[in-house]
Amino acid sequence: MARIYTQSKPKAVDISKAEGINKETNGVFGCFNGALSGHQFPINSITNAKIKAPVYGTGVISSSDGSTNGIKTEMATQNYYFTGKEGSGTFAPDQTQAPFTGNPTAVVPAPTKVFSLTSGMNAGWTSIGGAIDAGAYLAFDAKEGMLKGTAVIDTDLPLQFCSVLISTTPAARADGDNWGRRIGVFVNDVLVADTDFMTCSGRYTTNLPFAVPVGSQPVTIDIRFMINAKENFDAVTPWDSAATARSNILFRIFTSQLSVRNQFR
């Protein structure tokens, strides 16, 4: 409600008529009673200092296991949420994920999380947010508006496709099945951004922007992956112990960051 100035009437003596004075009063003070508009401010006079400062906070849920390593900042019209393990300190070029590794001099830092076909990996989507305590999961109460964010995740899948042995004498091989990874961002279990299948081996950092409308409601955002590994190929490829081979198909997670902006006004 707009601020209302207390009105007082002049004493009812025979000097002047009250209603005449009030009429003038209303005309002048009226703009202060909730009608103060923008043209009464000189342009360019409202600086950042006049605006309510952001409120920084910690303890944002950053994993489905309940970890609270996320941070947030709340502004007048928008809130930001972030989870990730960032490096800071004196710069060294290979100190790329120092908080992850414990070995900042390694050219290839140790992964944060390793999945294998026989351990921790689903046939469909597998949530990364439930496997690490920060970087791939956020849960908070959103306000009605938009969620716009970016998931940055650094993963390594060792192989693209294996050839298959079609003859031992003479030795001959043919192309095998395509392997690949797919990484997606889920908001309240709805896929809102994904890479589609990346049929390339190697280590990639994928950058997945997303934007979704949201109500005033609890929101959970997590990053998931899917591997379209062809598990039966080893039936015709006797080069290795099949069981060992399958278990050694590794999917490695390195850096992971998730930042979200909730614009609500």
Add this chain to the structure above:
Amino acid sequence: MANVLKPKSMLDQETITHADVNKIFTDLEDNTDGTTSKIDTTNLRTGAIDREHLSDNVFIGGSNSASNTTEADYFTLTGADRTNASAPVAATTLRSNTGLSGTTISKGEVLRYCGDTMFRRGGPTSGMWGTGLTDGASRVKQYVYLSIWLYLSPTDGSTDYWLQIGGGDFGFSLTNGPYSNYAAANGGSAWIGGYPNVQNCFLRQSISGAHIFSAATPATIDKIVLKAHVDTTLQTVYFASTKVSGMVQRN
């Protein structure tokens, strides 16, 4: 000083005229007619204004700038920047954006950034498989890592420091995997990596994100820097049309 309204007691006057009674109101009107300096920000307490009090097209949030290059203006990683060293070597600055130089960022404020990298790998067409062409042997790892760094100069005069705000490896690594070392003895290469023997392969990746500044001490941004490090001696890597921009969201 703020304009102060002083109600005038009518009983103070022997004879009250209409003009006298209205004077305080006409003064007020004069002070509130929208003319520059009639009502200025000294009338407002700090933190009094929310975003909705602003008219359209008011940019709040600090600086916004971009640093662009042309396709021809590429950077080549050479020498130690692309060595296979296991110890850190000096990374090479791909692109700096000094548009935010001198901008202070404080706790709770957000650096919003975006970048556009064009990435080309040149180099030889042979030898890129590395070694290890027999069963059980390892091939040489070749990977190209692009990291994005924010360079901050603390205002207290202490040592500058770096903060990683994104990025990562740009792939086509010939990472050793359980089948990557499968060899000719069984009929040929067991696998094919990302782009093993291709010259002049291109990748483009967009980068964007928001970084919430969490340090208690405000810092002055020197620049936003894209840096890269390449872990291979077998090829040359080019970055072309690399761009980066950012802004500080204050409130």
